[in-house]
Amino acid sequence: MNKEEFIQELNKININVSEEQMNNLDTFSSLLKEYNKKFNLTSITNNNDIYLKHFYDSIFLMSIEEFKNKSTLLDIGTGAGFPGIPLAIFNKNMKFYLVESNTKKCNFMQMIKEKLNLENVEIINKRAEDFAKENREKFDLATSRAVTQLKILLELEIPALKINGLFIPLKGEYELELKDSEKTLKSLSSQVKKVYQYNLPKENSKRSIIVIEKTKKTNEIYPREYSKIIKDSKNTK
Numbered sequence: 001m002n003k004e005e006f007i008q009e010l011n012k013i014n015i016n017v018s019e020e021q022m023n024n025l026d027t028f029s030s031l032l033k034e035y036n037k038k039f040n041l042t043s044i045t046n047n048n049d050i051y052l053k054h055f056y057d058s059i060f061l062m063s064i065e066e067f068k069n070k071s072t073l074l075d076i077g078t079g080a081g082f083p084g085i086p087l088a089i090f091n092k093n094m095k096f097y098l099v100e101s102n103t104k105k106c107n108f109m110q111m112i113k114e115k116l117n118l119e120n121v122e123i124i125n126k127r128a129e130d131f132a133k134e135n136r137e138k139f140d141l142a143t144s145r146a147v148t149q150l151k152i153l154l155e156l157e158i159p160a161l162k163i164n165g166l167f168i169p170l171k172g173e174y175e176l177e178l179k180d181s182e183k184t185l186k187s188l189s190s191q192v193k194k195v196y197q198y199n200l201p202k203e204n205s206k207r208s209i210i211v212i213e214k215t216k217k218t219n220e221i222y223p224r225e226y227s228k229i230i231k232d233s234k235n236t237k
């Protein structure tokens with residue numbers, strides 16, 4: 001996807017792109033390619049792929065109704081910045097908390113934050129389960145892309161959401177993962193409100209956004225130790 005196609009595709013989902021936002025994305029893309037040579041931050045390295053598979057894919061989240069009129073978003077396992085940084089470039093009135101356990105990826109995101117003056121971004125070099133324990137019932141929205149199975153993510157993110165807060169992970173095929181998460185959804189007093197399904201432009205691969213609402217305060221036992229979460233994820237439904 002070249003830059004013109006990127007702008008056109010976003011216009012189709014009612015997202016306008018300013019010159020400043022394009023300049024910010026260009027700087028981000030150049031630095032990602034440059035630092036990737038040294039630090040191996042992402043497997044997507046070609047400019048057109050960065051615009052499609054990183055930028056468009058991240059920004060799509062803004063098009064859903066549930067994203068609108070919110071103040072805070074938690075992104076777990078942001079890696080080199082996705083979806084959190086493109087979303088922060090387009091939503092200066094929201095605050096983004098990007099949690100990533102890998103220090104070199106956090107250092108890269110910190111450098112991008114400073115270069116682009118993203119005062120609405122906080123980068124947290126921690127494991128998600130530790131962060132969620134210390135930041136309970138705090139965020140309006142939570143998301144994640146390409147980190148782990150839904151039922152594991154639920155335990156890492158739901159405790160950090162406010163009551164009535166929404167977890168909106170970016171997924172590919174979602175049906176099996178959702179079926180496998182039924183028990184976890186109940187334990188975490190959460191329910192599926194809606195699923196958005198769409199195809200990524202150009203390559204047509206399947207995407208979905210599951211909208212999950214937290215209905216009650218989370219029991220203090222969650223999130224458990226990561227080893228326990230993983231062990232249970234292999235045994236139970």
Ligand code: SAM
Nearest residue numbers: 077078079082100101102126127128145146147
């Ligand atoms: N979300 C980014 C994307 O879509 O490009 C990065 C995806 S990368 C495949 C998964 C990232 O999640 C890695 O950078 C990894 O360090 C991070 N991660 C995995 N488990 C984590 C945890 N429990 N807490 C914080 N970060 C975690």
